[in-house]
Amino acid sequence: MVISSDADSTIRHELRAAHNASLHHIANPGPSYDAATRVEIAQVASAAYLTTNPLAPWASPSSRPELTVAYRLARHANTITQGWVNALELTSAQLTEIVGVVISVIPVVAFARAVGITLPELPRPAPGGPTGEFAPEVGHARLNWFPVAAPADQRAAVLQALSALPSEDTNLWRLAAAQYMSDVQMADPLFTRGTLSRAQMELVAGRLSKLRECFY
Amino acid sequence: MNLTVDLQTIASGQGDAGLPHGSELVAFAEAIAGYDEHRLTQARRDLVCATSHAFMIDAAAVAANFEMMTRVADGTGAKFETKAHEARTALGHQLGISERLQV
Numbered sequence: 001m002v003i004s005s006d007a008d009s010t011i012r013h014e015l016r017a018a019h020n021a022s023l024h025h026i027a028n029p030g031p032s033y034d035a036a037t038r039v040e041i042a043q044v045a046s047a048a049y050l051t052t053n054p055l056a057p058w059a060s061p062s063s064r065p066e067l068t069v070a071y072r073l074a075r076h077a078n079t080i081t082q083g084w085v086n087a088l089e090l091t092s093a094q095l096t097e098i099v100g101v102v103i104s105v106i107p108v109v110a111f112a113r114a115v116g117i118t119l120p121e122l123p124r125p126a127p128g129g130p131t132g133e134f135a136p137e138v139g140h141a142r143l144n145w146f147p148v149a150a151p152a153d154q155r156a157a158v159l160q161a162l163s164a165l166p167s168e169d170t171n172l173w174r175l176a177a178a179q180y181m182s183d184v185q186m187a188d189p190l191f192t193r194g195t196l197s198r199a200q201m202e203l204v205a206g207r208l209s210k211l212r213e214c215f216y
Numbered sequence: 217m218n219l220t221v222d223l224q225t226i227a228s229g230q231g232d233a234g235l236p237h238g239s240e241l242v243a244f245a246e247a248i249a250g251y252d253e254h255r256l257t258q259a260r261r262d263l264v265c266a267t268s269h270a271f272m273i274d275a276a277a278v279a280a281n282f283e284m285m286t287r288v289a290d291g292t293g294a295k296f297e298t299k300a301h302e303a304r305t306a307l308g309h310q311l312g313i314s315e316r317l318q319v
Contacts, residue, residue, distance in 0.1 A: 114256070157294035214289055
């Protein structure tokens with residue numbers, strides 16, 4: 001249902017499992033949005049990522065702000081500014097969740113396209129309203145635009161970025177561990193799965209990030 | 217085992233960064249970041265021919281991870297602590313992006 005049956009048998013089990021879990025994560029209610037809205041956000045993000053005829057960064061694909069953010073983050077992430085974000089009629093929790101949904105679908109789609117397998121389909125949205133599940137305590141962050149789990153700014157900005165929403169944070173780091181490496185493995189400069197060396201991994205990571213003009 | 221990466225290759229996309237299969241990896245990463253399906257198919261084939269199917273899949277997974285992490289950073293306005301600015305400025309010069317770095 002999720003990853004196509006023609007997927008190559010050499011795809012690691014934990015990678016396939018993390019991608020399937022991420023798609024199911026999207027299709028379940030989140031802290032501020034129901035599952036149907038989350039699937040819509042993911043569909044817009046996926047289409048924006050894949051299209052060869054994208055809208056301009058300043059153009060809105062929808063009158064709904066959550067879909068506008070999804071499109072711009074998926075296709076023109078490097079053009080997003082704090083002023084643009086602040087002008088949207090969305091709460092910090094909603095914005096963090098939209099980021100969480102977009103980054104739940106983009107790597108799965110990107111991977112499928114890269115290896116040449118059938119693009120994944122999103123599961124049907126699960127029933128139920130928003131969960132209202134947030135970190136027990138959040139704090140204002142200097143290193144991110146949105147509040148994060150308290151205490152803020154004790155970790156690097158990307159590490160705390162989604163921490164106000166535990167379900168999005170968990171999915172992010174499950175994906176990272178399967179696609180790249182876990183935080184424990186990251187401490188080992190010789191880490192390898194027997195394929196790419198650590199240096200080769202960083203070459204791919206660095207060049208991709210440069211092309212995306214992400215200067216974090 | 218080579219543990220160094222020539223940063224000029226990351227900045228320019230030229231060369232192999234002094235790594236085995238570096239040029240094929242760069243071409244694959246560039247094709248993933250682009251929108252030309254023929255180029256992507258060719259880059260995938262070239263990498264598999266030079267290495268293995270499992271190697272290509274793990275390279276694709278790393279690229280997918282940074283399609284994710286770049287959006288986490290850009291979508292949440294991620295910044296470094298001021299104390300990291302000096303080291304980042306030096307790295308930024310090497311990568312040719314120093315004018316884009318924020319404190």
